[in-house]
Amino acid sequence: MENASWVVSFPYLLFSIAFPLIIYAIFFKNGRSNLPPGSNGWPIIGETIHFFISGPDKFISDRMKKHSTQVFRTSFVGQKVVVFCGPGGNKFVFNNTQNNVLSLWFPPTLAKIVRLEQDFMHRISASPGASQLLNHTFHEILKTDSLKLFISIFNEITRDHVKNEWKDGREVKVFPLSNLFCFSVACRFLMGISDTDEIKTLASSFDEVKSGFFSVPIDLPGTTFRRAINAGKIVNERVSKIIQRRRKDLQESENEPGLDLLSQVLKIAPGDTNEESQYNSDLRSIIVGILLASTSSPASAITFTLKYLTEMPHIHNQVYQEQMEITKSKGEEDYLTWDDLKKMEYTWNVVREVLRVMTPFILGGFREVKSDLTYAGFTIPKGWKVLWTTQTSHKDPKYFENPEEFNPSRFKSSIHEPYSYVPFGGGRGICPGRDFFKLYMLIFIHNIVTKFKLEKLDPNEGIKYQMTPFPVNGFPVRLVHR
Incomplete structure (x- = not known):
């Protein structure tokens, strides 16, 4: 009887687990379906290892060929990053920093090494x-x-x-x-x-x-x-x-x-x-x-x-x-x-x-998205990071x-x-x-x-x-x- 009870209850148990996941997947897809093309890589580490192994030049050029020559997304050590490419991307980043669209940002690894506070860049620019x-x-x-x-x-x-x-x-x-x-x-x-x-x-x-x-x-x-x-x-x-x-x-x-x-x-x-x-x-x-x-x-x-x-x-x-x-x-x-x-x-x-x-003599520069923004027809959520680069135009x-x-x-x-x-x-x-x-x-x-x-x-x-x-x-x- 115990086995029969398990057989009967299993579909309900499966449904109770799967249904929230399906709803979440639908919501996530609809809410994030307009993200730039790309990959988040592995959980937590993202595509960090690929970046270290291939080097920044090859890493970026490979993903431009695979995803988009305008903008693509990736992930470095828990940070969701959107890479802006070419003169259009450079212009957008340079001219929208410190105007409630983008703010200066530096990676936590840099902060930990040289003891920078995350609000330091904001203070020297605006305070x-x-x-x-x-x-x-x-x-x-x-x-x-x-x-x-x-x-x-x-x-x-x-x-x-x-x-x-x-x-x-x-x-x-x-x-x-x-x-x-x-x-x-x-x-x-x-x-x-x-x-x-x-x-x-x-x-x-x-x-x-x-x-x-x-x-x-x-x-x-x-x-x-x-x-x-x-x-x-x-x-x-x-x-x-x-x-x-x-x-x-x-x-x-x-x-x-x-x-x-x-x-x-x-x-x-x-x-x-x-x-x-x-x-x-x-x-x-x-x-x-x-x-x-x-x-x-x-x-x-x-x-x-x-x-x-x-x-x-x-x-x-x-x-x-x-x-x-x-x-x-x-x-x-x-x-x-x-x-x-x-x-x-x-x-x-x-x-x-x-x-x-x-x-890249200088890889480029990081920014943080201060409020949801739209670029090249894609939505980039608040809190994500933006990276402008030199080699995408050079x-x-x-x-x-x-x-x-x-x-x-x-x-x-x-x-x-x-x-x-x-x-x-x-x-x-x-x-x-x-x-x-x-x-x-x-x-x-x-x-x-x-x-x-x-x-x-x-x-x-x-x-x-x-x-x-x-x-x-x-x-x-x-x-x-x-």
């Missing part, structure tokens, strides 16, 4: 008070008139670096040296630090931090992610001490503060001595964030610019001739001037082409003829499809540091190209991706004095 002051001062110090004051400093840093680290007849690795140079410039510009040992110590911790951004986010002893978290703690502690030290120096000195960002900010608003105050926390976060942004991409750009110059003699010769024309017009010890930099048109076009071909033959060909001459004309060339963002989202980047890129390239010829030592060297692409072995070369 009154200290955070807005920090953001405003940063933008002011990056304006052209302010940057002109830094030219002599950039010249000095570059000459010292080349003299100490790039020596005739040596075999060197370009990427680590370029990374050290960019970090030295950033430390001087942001915090007024010029001590080589202090810079190298801080740079070592930053390298560990960067290695964790695209690692599997498993917080266990011995993992890359755990090492990055520990390095992030060290970075924050050291930057906090630098802030306190600089505040004390300014209070005890009657001299005018330096030109660096930290001095200028503390001059206007000294803040208090509590290291964990909101003001000091935001100041530390801005400095750490800018240090990260102003070292990885420029170091890669320098490395790959020099790499292309060694591999393409016809392009190298044009850069060399342009730089030597400037050298011949100056005294041996004269620094480069603003007018000299404006003459480096071909050299800058080479750099621009490097930023286009070697995508590698598209509709916007750049023969996109795989390295051709600096394509930039002789400044006429390109709006929002198709976006290594520095665009519209409201354009990077305020683009002129800063151009300034020290050109000064550095001038000092290397006019002094050395680089002989490539590893013809089969591959490329890896961390925050940005970089040669697997650091691009080893032999320096031959001219």
Whole structure:
């Protein structure tokens, strides 16, 4: 009888379980049927593993072919992400940030490594008070008139670096040296630090931090992610001490503060001595964030610019001739001037082409959807994340003829499809540091190209991706004095 009762009741039990699931599936389908095409991948981890294995360039291009060339959805470590593609996607994201449609957002892995609060980006963009002051001062110090004051400093840093680290007849690795140079410039510009040992110590911790951004986010002893978290703690502690030290120096000195960002900010608003105050926390976060942004991409750009110059003699010769024309017009010890930099048109076009071909130098940028929005006929729900990217337009033959060909001459004309060339963002989202980047890129390239010829030592060297692409072995070369 018990078995008969079970047989009779089983259909009712099955129905009681299945019916709510059917209703939920119908509701979910109807409520979410207008989502962009794509896949959420595995529960929790989403398509994170595919992203790590294939790399961002291939991951995105494969899904554009499979799903849509305009927009597709994916998932990274519990985050539902919609990738916007091409100039249309770039324009929408750039011009709808901070206007109740999209807000700046950073991945939780980044927040955990460098101790950023999720509302930090909102505060520096929209809130009154200290955070807005920090953001405003940063933008002011990056304006052209302010940057002109830094030219002599950039010249000095570059000459010292080349003299100490790039020596005739040596075999060197370009990427680590370029990374050290960019970090030295950033430390001087942001915090007024010029001590080589202090810079190298801080740079070592930053390298560990960067290695964790695209690692599997498993917080266990011995993992890359755990090492990055520990390095992030060290970075924050050291930057906090630098802030306190600089505040004390300014209070005890009657001299005018330096030109660096930290001095200028503390001059206007000294803040208090509590290291964990909101003001000091935001100041530390801005400095750490800018240090990260102003070292990885420029170091890669320098490395790959020099790499292309060694591999393409016809392009190298044009850069060399342009730089030597400037050298011949100056005294041996004269620094480069603003007018000299404006003459480096071909050299800058080479750099621009490097930023286009070697995508993604910067993967792009994340935003959070503040309220349900519609794009390309699809609905993107509130709370989802949006990712704009560079390679979806940089590698598209509709916007750049023969996109795989390295051709600096394509930039002789400044006429390109709006929002198709976006290594520095665009519209409201354009990077305020683009002129800063151009300034020290050109000064550095001038000092290397006019002094050395680089002989490539590893013809089969591959490329890896961390925050940005970089040669697997650091691009080893032999320096031959001219």
